[in-house]
Amino acid sequence: MKFAKLAVSAIALSVLVACQSTAPSQTQSTKVSNRSSGVSVAKAPEQFNDSDISVPAFFNTQGLENCTFDVDNEHPACPLKKPIVRMYFSGTDVGGEGQGVDALRAYDDTQLLFMLENQFSGINRYRIVTRDDAVIDAESATVLEQQGAAKAAEYFSGSGPLLPDYVVKIDTLRTVKNEGSITGWMDYTLELTAATINPRTREIMSYPNLGKVRVKSEEVRDRSELKFIMANNRYVSGFRYNDSAHVNAVINDMASRGIDILLTRMLSEIPASAQVLGIKGDQISLDRGQNAGVLPNETMIVFQYEAGFVEPIGVARVQPSINSANGTIVRWKNSRLANQIERSASNGIYRPSNGVKIFAISVGTPAGFLENRT
Amino acid sequence: MIKARNYTAKLPAVAMLSGLVALAFGAAPAAHASSISFNSNADITVQACAYGRGAAAIAQAEAQAAAELAAFVKGPALLQLNEVADSLTTTSAAEATQWVQSLQEASQSGITVANLFVQSGQPWLQGSDTCVSMTLVRGTDVGGADALDGDIVWDDASREVAVVVNGEGWPNKAKGLSAQQVAEVDGLRRAVSQVVGVWLQQNYSQYSNSSIEQTNDEVNESLKDVVAQQLHTRSNGLVKRWQLLDTQMLSDGGVKLTLEAVVEKQELAQAAQDILTAIGSPRVRVMAPQPLADHLRLWLNQQGIEVSENASLLVNANADVRVSGNSARLHLGVQVEDAAGNLYGQWNNNPALLALPNKTGIHRDLLDVHLSHEQQRAALANALHEAFTQMVAQGGLIHEIAIARRYLSSTAELPGVLQTIGGVRDVQVGGNEQLVTAQLRYNGSAAELASVLSQVLPPLLAAPLPQARIDNAYKIKFL
Numbered sequence: 047m048k049f050a051k052l053a054v055s056a057i058a059l060s061v062l063v064a065c066q067s068t069a070p071s072q073t074q075s076t077k078v079s080n081r082s083s084g085v086s087v088a089k090a091p092e093q094f095n096d097s098d099i100s101v102p103a104f105f106n107t108q109g110l111e112n113c114t115f116d117v118d119n120e121h122p123a124c125p126l127k128k129p130i131v132r133m134y135f136s137g138t139d140v141g142g143e144g145q146g147v148d149a150l151r152a153y154d155d156t157q158l159l160f161m162l163e164n165q166f167s168g169i170n171r172y173r174i175v176t177r178d179d180a181v182i183d184a185e186s187a188t189v190l191e192q193q194g195a196a197k198a199a200e201y202f203s204g205s206g207p208l209l210p211d212y213v214v215k216i217d218t219l220r221t222v223k224n225e226g227s228i229t230g231w232m233d234y235t236l237e238l239t240a241a242t243i244n245p246r247t248r249e250i251m252s253y254p255n256l257g258k259v260r261v262k263s264e265e266v267r268d269r270s271e272l273k274f275i276m277a278n279n280r281y282v283s284g285f286r287y288n289d290s291a292h293v294n295a296v297i298n299d300m301a302s303r304g305i306d307i308l309l310t311r312m313l314s315e316i317p318a319s320a321q322v323l324g325i326k327g328d329q330i331s332l333d334r335g336q337n338a339g340v341l342p343n344e345t346m347i348v349f350q351y352e353a354g355f356v357e358p359i360g361v362a363r364v365q366p367s368i369n370s371a372n373g374t375i376v377r378w379k380n381s382r383l384a385n386q387i388e389r390s391a392s393n394g395i396y397r398p399s400n401g402v403k404i405f406a407i408s409v410g411t412p413a414g415f416l417e418n419r420t
Numbered sequence: 421m422i423k424a425r426n427y428t429a430k431l432p433a434v435a436m437l438s439g440l441v442a443l444a445f446g447a448a449p450a451a452h453a454s455s456i457s458f459n460s461n462a463d464i465t466v467q468a469c470a471y472g473r474g475a476a477a478i479a480q481a482e483a484q485a486a487a488e489l490a491a492f493v494k495g496p497a498l499l500q501l502n503e504v505a506d507s508l509t510t511t512s513a514a515e516a517t518q519w520v521q522s523l524q525e526a527s528q529s530g531i532t533v534a535n536l537f538v539q540s541g542q543p544w545l546q547g548s549d550t551c552v553s554m555t556l557v558r559g560t561d562v563g564g565a566d567a568l569d570g571d572i573v574w575d576d577a578s579r580e581v582a583v584v585v586n587g588e589g590w591p592n593k594a595k596g597l598s599a600q601q602v603a604e605v606d607g608l609r610r611a612v613s614q615v616v617g618v619w620l621q622q623n624y625s626q627y628s629n630s631s632i633e634q635t636n637d638e639v640n641e642s643l644k645d646v647v648a649q650q651l652h653t654r655s656n657g658l659v660k661r662w663q664l665l666d667t668q669m670l671s672d673g674g675v676k677l678t679l680e681a682v683v684e685k686q687e688l689a690q691a692a693q694d695i696l697t698a699i700g701s702p703r704v705r706v707m708a709p710q711p712l713a714d715h716l717r718l719w720l721n722q723q724g725i726e727v728s729e730n731a732s733l734l735v736n737a738n739a740d741v742r743v744s745g746n747s748a749r750l751h752l753g754v755q756v757e758d759a760a761g762n763l764y765g766q767w768n769n770n771p772a773l774l775a776l777p778n779k780t781g782i783h784r785d786l787l788d789v790h791l792s793h794e795q796q797r798a799a800l801a802n803a804l805h806e807a808f809t810q811m812v813a814q815g816g817l818i819h820e821i822a823i824a825r826r827y828l829s830s831t832a833e834l835p836g837v838l839q840t841i842g843g844v845r846d847v848q849v850g851g852n853e854q855l856v857t858a859q860l861r862y863n864g865s866a867a868e869l870a871s872v873l874s875q876v877l878p879p880l881l882a883a884p885l886p887q888a889r890i891d892n893a894y895k896i897k898f899l
Contacts, residue, residue, distance in 0.1 A: 110473070110545070113473070113474065114474060114475065115472075115473040115474025115475070115476075115477075116474065116475075179745055179746070179747050179775065180745075180746065180777070182775070183746070183747050183775050183776055183777045184777060186774055186775065186776055187776050187777055187785075190774075190776070190785060190788075190789060195785075195788035195789045195791075195792040196792040198774070198789050198792070199773075199774075199789045199790070199792040199793035199794070199796075200793075200794065202773055202774050202789070202793075203773070203793055203794065203795055206772055206773075207772070323545055323546070323547070331547055333545050335548075337473075367548055368548070369472060369473045369548055370545075370547050370548040372547075
């Protein structure tokens with residue numbers, strides 16, 4: 047009897063141990079990085095392997111059926127409707143005291159805001175209402191001066207400034223530390239986060255999620271440029287860390303780099319989608335172009351969409367025109383469907399039919415974009 | 421999926437349209453037809469495309485398709501029908517030929533082939549183009565022109581106008597009136613109102629420069645009501661005669677009468693003009709800081725509104741330049757009120773129209789632009805018009821009458837006597853030991869009222885009244 051009890055206890059214990067040992071492992075420990083943020087851009091289509099040809103996230107297969115093509119009166123369900131936003135730089139405060147902190151605190155981000163507006167307007171994901179009142183006012187004064195009150199009144203009597211749907215806020219966190227004693231150097235870090243806010247409800251939207259961008263001064267200035275010499279705890283020569291103009295120059299370069307990274311993330315987060323109207327040989331014809339934010343030399347994955355399932359067909363290089371785009375499939379996916387479509391297209395124009403639709407979606411910032419546009 | 425729509429195509433426009441299309445090839449957008457043919461039912465089908473997207477491109481493609489259809493019908497349709505005659509399945513070639521010939525004859529008559537009923541298919545995209553297919557269904561007939569509606573014309577040659585109206589009424593015990601009497605008054609008021617409506621429709625344009633912009637076919641109902649109401653209270657002589665045509669009993673002791681009333685046009689026109697003058701071009705006093713006052717005076721004069729330092733109707737205006745950052749914007753407000761402080765209307769500009777860099781004298785530049793802005797000018801004119809209409813609708817401006825007590829033998833009957841004056845409303849009598857004062861609304865000038873007063877007051881007088889003195893166009897003094 048006693049033996050029997052012992053046996054049962056041993057079995058129960060072994061079951062418990064077994065349960066513990068077979069717990070599913072779905073996560074892993076990793077270190078939180080404080081490295082500088084990198085830039086991710088699309089590969090050229092020629093560099094794609096067959097396994098690379100897969101459909102990226104955030105594809106939008108909405109068609110143009112709902113569109114009015116009137117930019118100021120577009121239907122909410124139209125994929126060409128872009129949110130109207132006003133942009134802000136926030137988080138200008140720098141806490142604490144120490145060497146170079148006052149100069150860092152004096153940083154003026156107004157010009158940076160205008161740079162942000164200019165860069166973001168170019169990628170055509172938002173319609174941006176500028177906050178550059180000085181330029182608008184100066185132009186208004188010039189129109190009045192040159193055209194007279196009556197014409198100026200007529201000129202300004204349009205629909206008025208756009209009313210934003212959202213506010214895009216860029217928060218900046220700026221820190222500085224200095225290292226060394228007699229010969230030291232300044233080490234600045236700039237962290238950027240972007241929020242899209244509905245100003246009426248105060249809700250911060252979860253999408254697009256651009257994450258956090260970290261830029262360090264060593265990425266925009268050689269360390270030797272930020273060196274300085276101290277004697278008796280007083281500045282003698284080298285980098286003028288107490289002069290806000292000099293500090294601004296460094297921070298501006300860092301912020302500019304940060305904005306470039308934000309741009310590339312935005313292009314990945316909100317990719318350009320278009321419907322393929324037809325395929326002729328390797329050529330594809332898309333139903334939208336610049337109006338949908340398709341950029342020159344866009345690398346796009348072409349895929350078939352049927353009953354909720356996607357099947358990649360190939361990778362193409364696309365060139366937009368105003369309201370359509372043309373591209374070339376550089377590499378066809380090695381699949382039965384792709385082969386079948388390729389064969390049909392080689393004999394004439396292949397047009398998707400019977401509920402089957404073919405779409406193209408960009409894979410991120412086009413190769414060469416940073417070299418040519420930033 | 422095919423959807424039917426009524427599409428109007430005019431053959432004579434083809435040449436011009438083709439010319440436009442040819443011109444358009446040099447610059448976007450351009451439209452072009454791809455094919456036109458008979459189908460097996462002998463319907464004529466054409467496909468046309470236009471550069472671009474959306475309604476504009478669709479309309480252009482449809483216009484191009486319609487032009488192609490019209491040109492085809494006029495030209496090679498018959499020839500091509502002969503070529504495809506054998507392939508027709510649902511109709512005989514002879515029947516189809518007869519239809520095409522009838523279309524050709526209509527087009528060659530040089531008039532129009534209007535109201536062609538075509539079926540326009542769902543548009544589709546082709547590269548940067550938007551395309552449509554359009555089908556002229558066999559058997560479609562050539563439509564005719566719509567007849568014009570006849571307009572009611574105010575005939576200046578005749579002195580009177582007869583109208584048939586209904587009037588409804590219920591017994592009014594408070595005033596001791598029977599249902600029949602109330603219905604008669606209601607019917608006659610409607611007769612005057614109806615004639616006023618026609619008169620306004622025919623004659624309003626000459627007043628539009630002094631008040632609001634309005635086309636003849638959009639007579640302002642509230643204005644008509646105000647004029648009719650004022651005419652009725654001021655004069656009972658507008659209806660020369662009337663006769664009862666029918667009587668119907670209503671529930672609760674009411675009665676509905678059908679009357680034929682003959683209205684004297686000239687008197688009505690004159691009286692209505694007087695009221696419109698009060699509404700459209702009254703005399704006003706401008707109270708505003710410079711330079712707004714000068715701007716406003718000039719602008720009011722241009723609108724046909726007389727500006728006088730003695731007017732009792734005030735146009736109060738204020739201009740405030742608000743600066744945000746370095747941007748200056750103008751906030752402009754205008755109120756219309758009388759000397760007694762009654763507010764009849766107000767208007768505020770749209771400050772967002774323009775911002776200028778702030779500097780000395782910027783308010784003048786901003787004023788110039790705001791008062792040159794067409795929509796704002798129209799809105800201001802409309803607000804003034806509504807204020808003047810409101811003032812007339814309330815019975816006119818407040819007038820103040822002051823009579824030295826020594827001239828009056830009795831003051832108890834004064835309110836009653838004043839209320840008997842046609843067009844007078846809201847009488848209030850007060851005063852002190854030396855003076856009897858009265859405030860009332862009157863839709864006319866102070867001089868006119870003074871003249872009427874000297875006619876109606878004698879039964880109450882202890883001594884003859886002196887000559888009336890009029891201050892600021894609204895105070896009448898017998899001192």
